Amino acid sequence: MDIASLLNCLADPGCMAGQIISGIIIAMVLFLVASGLSLILGVLGLLNFAHGSLYMIGAYFTYTVMASIGNFGVALILAPIGVGICGVILERFFIKRVYGLDALYQLLMTYAFILIFDDVVKFIWGIFDLSIRMPSLFRRPPVTAIGTIVPFYYLFLIVVGVLLVVAIWLFLSKTKYGKIINAAASDPEMLMCLGINVPFVYTIVFGLGSLLAGVGGALACPLRAITPGMGFAVIIESFVIVVIGGMGSILGTFVVALMFGLMRSFGILGFPFFELAFIYVFMAVVLIVRPAGLFGKVRI
């Protein structure tokens, strides 16, 4: 343990601002992946372990678009759409067969897809780590504020993340389609009896959830190595966030993603190598006190 360096940092505004920013950056990418996972879990009741793989595919698609067209803006649009389409195909042909079945079948099928996607990625893009150069748009001097330097891309990521939180929230709570999705989460059979094609709604929800994972993967590209298996850490962390936040709550997912990011960025100073233990202890406590999660509704 290294409590001293944690305390030193807390006493120094520059260090503190730096850690907060890096915590927020961790949170933004995780939020995007976790919000898709939460949507799929909340509406379809599906434990989708392959969700991290969709994040990974988003990163590889981004790599390919960058390698061929070289425009990050285009990659940011094409890669998530491509992942959304992969999600739709996955749901139509495979996932829809395990709805309502025992969680074990869902685990078996979605876990199988982790392995399949990892191998497909190795087959297409090779086994070595890939990376993209920081897009030229963001290759400009970092912003200096409160004694810390903030890379320009970080600012972009924060703005995009916040805009997406608002957009997802507006979509789910204000539009007709959002309300249909909400109704599908609580009583799909009744919704069908109002003439709504619920299997189609399920496909769309799975596609949207996948698209969000794809956005996460695309945005993470300039920051991280693109590698087979990169989805695995992300899926575990996203599950933790969804469980703590309460499934189906976008706001809960966002707040908990922020808490998660900050716990990691500060925890790594004070308790290097053990920072994740904190988060799991926190999750255990939340589950004991509020089994529906911090923001989840208790449904009977």
Place this chain on the structure above:
Amino acid sequence: MLQVEDIHTYYGTSYIIQGLTLEVKDGEVVCLIGRNGAGKTTTLRSIMGLAPPQRGLIKFKGEEITGKAPFSIVRMGIGYVPEDRRIFPDLTARDNFEIARRGNSRKSSGGWTIEKIYEFFPKLRELEDHKGTEMSGGEQQMLAIARSLMGNPDLLLVDEPTQGLAPLIIESFVELIKSLKQEMSILLVEQNASFAFSVSNRGYVIDKGKILYHGSIDDLRENKEVHDRYLAV
């Protein structure tokens, strides 16, 4: 309008509907009465495609609907008001109407709009921003009926609308069913026979998944067994 011919429906291995035949003609209100567990709800679920019969035939406007998905059956013009009302907890009354609104290709005239719903159920206009969970039983029942009207049904299946409601509210539902009758045919499932008889043209009595009797309301009222079982208090 609706023909149900010798249907047999199972839940898993339980044999529930055992060769049931009934018919609803254009413009009729037909009631289906029977004791708890007789198979009334299962009959409606069979028609809706929620519990598809393993044998038998269901025709709506002359077209076979057995085996169709519930949402296609709704789109052909059948509305369903389930027995426990099934109100979506997070949605307001208005949200319910918005998601239930269907394109109105079948009917050339009129059609249900939110405005028309509010003229029909003035109470729901006041409650439009309330969530279903904040409403009384009678208001929830009104909402459940109103929301199924948004699909512009030609036939409405209603499962025990008076269950758990106060006598005064039940009385107002008599008027409601009578005015709905001007616009559509209705198959009304009830345990409350006096309510059912006061709004229906014909009736069927179901027991253990089979039709025991059917006939005009007057015939049913005069039938001693029906009287003793369902009307005597």
